[in-house]
Amino acid sequence: QVQLVESGGGVVQPGGSLRLSCATSGFTFSTYGMHWARQAPGKGLEWVAFIRYDGKDKYYADSVKGRFTISRDNSKNKQYLEMNSLRTEDTAVYYCATDGGYGELLQWGQGTLVTVSS
């Protein structure tokens, strides 16, 4: 069955950096676009970024553009989210998700918590 496991979350100071990973199994990773989404404590969902199956197209939310970078390694069945210049408002549970083919977020991981605090 499809499994998505996020890791790399933790506590970081404002202005710091963090790299999230999403390890996948149970499907042909190299043929799926992938997303990151996040949810601040007690708040709603926010889409963060998308990467095409081959890594050639990437899209970002305005709130993270220029600070976050999405990437993937199809040989390792993993995707990543490099987060720089972190702000307190980036505090959230970060979810990895597969693209359903049209842009919907099909399968989701359980999330990893990122806390930006001094």
Place this chain on the structure above:
Amino acid sequence: DIQMTQSPSTLSASLGDRVTITCRASQSINNWVAWYQQRPGKAPNLLIYKASSLESGVPSRFGGSGSGTEFTLTITSLQPDDFATYYCQQYHTYPWKFGQGTKVEIK
């Protein structure tokens, strides 16, 4: 950016009730809307894609409709597992956006 306005923010209902949640897009998005269910402490779960297509494994009491700027999610007979928060999402134009969410509570 295309914004999604979801209503109501909270909905109180009883078991067996018919429930309708609405999402309005700030401009036409054809049928590029998905609906998700999220239970407390859990990841979201895709229910509906392309406005009205039921995701595999999702009970048939869930249905979606609409096109253009107005979309609805309907639960025909509310079950205990359905008390959760529901989100719409547009995927017509990047950046993708979610609605603010609708929490379905027990009356």
